[in-house]
Amino acid sequence: MNTVIVKYNAGNIQSVLYALERIGAQALVTDDHDLIRKADKVIFPGVGEASSAMRYLQERSLDTLIKSLEQPVLGICLGMQLMCAYSEENDTPCLGIFDEKVSRFRSEDPTIKIPQIGWNTIAELKTPLFQGVPEESYCYFVHSYCAASGPHTIATTDYIRPYSAALHKGNFYGVQFHPEKSAAAGETILSNFINL
Known part of the structure; x- marks a missing residue:
């Protein structure tokens, strides 16, 4: 079982x-296309x-590679946002794996801090990714942008407004x-992801 971190x-x-x-x-950290393609996870x-990350991926054809992968892929934080259709952050077209769009938190209340930290x-919670994880479990967030809830939402949370805490497609x-x-x-x- 070999896991690669992009x-x-x-x-x-x-x-x-x-x-x-x-x-x-164990995991191998690499941008080598062959190693990524051959990984189990x-x-x-x-x-x-978002925009500088997408530019970097495009310059190395990692954007095309990631979209073509057939094994389980887990995006984390900005990784998940880049898998969406579009991010408001510097008006960035993203990978388009998920249909959801990413927008900035907005609040008129000066006591509400952005980013959420x-x-x-x-x-x-849906899908085997959350097997054994109780509803209303606490997780750690650091972000100013979030993905809307949509057809691929498999977990929700709420800060200023409800949004997708997790997404899944294929x-x-x-x-x-x-x-x-x-x-x-x-x-x-x-563990659930590694064991999918």
Whole structure:
């Protein structure tokens, strides 16, 4: 069972590697197309800005590669947003794996902080990705943009407004929160993904 983490200019890679080690899984960090294509599982992490991340992927043809993968793929945070159709962040067309669009949090209330940083609950959990994860489990979020709820939503959360905490279509999964920083719930989700 070999797992690959896609290496690009917006990765939160070290913490993902540590989290996988904690559940007894090893992963290779690479941008090599052949190694990514041959992996059993692919993790597409992300912390950063959408347009520069998409440009980097396009320059290395990683955008085409990711869309063509047939094994289970897990996008994390910005990784999930880049798998959507479009991001408002610098008006960025994304990979279009999920139909959902990504928009910025907006609030007239000056006491509400953007980005959302911290623990929030996830609910309406669907698919084997969340097997053994209780409804209203707390996960760790850090983001200013979020994906709308839509046909591919498999978990929801609410900050300023309801939105997709996770998406799924075919072999592609995405989570807005950071499972690698989400304690027991996050470890269960990562284990579930590795065991899909």
